[in-house]
Amino acid sequence: DSGVTQTPKHLITATGQRVTLRCSPRSGDLSVYWYQQSLDQGLQFLIQYYNGEERAKGNILERFSAQQFPDLHSELNLSSLELGDSALYFCASSVGTPNTGELFFGEGSRLTVL
């Protein structure tokens, strides 16, 4: 158990819908990262927050948005869903930046868009 909690674990929805994925980082971790992993593919970086502020952005679609709240939990919002958005979405947390320590990954939220 990494200490990072993601909900829901599984989600099935239809095209055009909107979903919210939630992540609670490890106690004491200020950084939260979101990654997308399509079937048997690599980990694509979406966005990173540190203590409530956006610090780095990857190839995140305009239909996707995220935020980190004062209690440090984070939410990833996916809207106008398309079939290609089906993937495993991982949240990870760390104390500081990747240059100072490891990332701890949650078990992921598996999104299926039908």
Place this chain on the structure above:
Amino acid sequence: QQPVQSPQAVILREGEDAVINCSSSKALYSVHWYRQKHGEAPVFLMILLKGGEQKGHDKISASFNEKKQQSSLYLTASQLSYSGTYFCGTGTWGNEKLTFGTGTRLTIIP
């Protein structure tokens, strides 16, 4: 641009050694190595920092060539539990994202 890993896949017999390479086009400050079992979360193996020493624990070690922007992961006397996909992740100075490589699928057979 994501780092490139080689080989893409490798099959070994239990007890054999493996080397996985990670190469970046950017000047790196940190290199992470993670192992992911199918359908599970990536698990941290080790981190190497610019100016730091080669790391290792048990039969898994790694090196970081800062000048070439390359890192290698060494697995010796491989065990069945080593099977999975290995990802390197790279960090650059002043940038707070970790970019993962293309992945190397390692299969250990008895």
